[in-house]
Amino acid sequence: DDYIPIPIAQRELRSPSLAGASALATVLAEFRPDLLLVDLFWAPLRHVLPLNGCECWLLIRTCPRVWFTGPADTRFEARQFERIVAIEPFRHAALRERIDPIVVCNPDECRPRGALREHLRVPAERPVVVVAHAGISGEVWQLAPDEPEGPDEPAIFDLFAEQTLFPLAEWLPGADRIFAAAGYNSFWEAQWLGYAGRTRFTPLARQIDDQAWRIAQCSTYAMRENGADTLAGWIAGG
DSSP: OOOOOOOOOHHHHTOTTTGGGSHHHHHHHHHOOSEEEEESOOGGGTTTOOOTTOEEEEEEOSOOGGGGTOOTTSOOOGGGOSEEEESSSOOOTTOOEEOOOOOSOOGGGSOOTTHHHHHHTOOTTSOOEEEEEOSSTTOGGGSSOSSOSSTTOOEEEETTSSSOOSSOTTTGGGOSEEEEEOOHHHHHHHHHHTOGGGEEEEOOOOSSOOHHHHHHHHTTOOOOSOHHHHHHHHHHTO
16 A cells, blocks of 8 residues: 555666665665565665665566576675575475465455456346456457357456456456466466366466466466465564
8 A cells, every 4th residue: 555666777776886876775775674575576686785684585486597597797696585485386496495376365355256246237147257467568358258249248357457456366256257367466366266267377478477387387286375374474473
């Protein structure tokens, strides 16, 4: 509900002599965090870390192996992070710990089963069909079902639309059919919240995210707990 957007100036942050005076470094120094969670994208912080009195944890989902190398002027340095945590079932020598995937909510936090039908005003005799998208603007139509338009025409939930439900995951257990990409959030939300079996996943091309791998290798993975709760437990435990 409350956040501060910070400009990421690549020219400054890739320079060891300029990064310390960047907007990112300045805001972090003023905020004086006790803990900094870095979600995959470590490179903007390479020449900013360490922060005085601040522990840093790096959370890593599946990514190209070059991610653990970096460009010539911004090399990956594992020693900058007290914890390097896999948040998806893949392996790399740099990963020191692993937890189950992080999901925005738990099953008991979702909307009642009929809430989505009521919101969309779908009659009881028709299925609730949804296209859910939160990727690159304009690609939502790659996810749409092949069937011709008719009484079961899907509701389109696109994060780029002016009005959309967010977070959408808490509503989707009420859908009968779902069409979505296999990005990290969409895929693992469906697994944890119980609607993966009603979802057709389409792997969309990404430079840093292999969605086809996720479908092929993770569709039978059984989450034991929400990684978000594990992470929160670590933080609350000091």
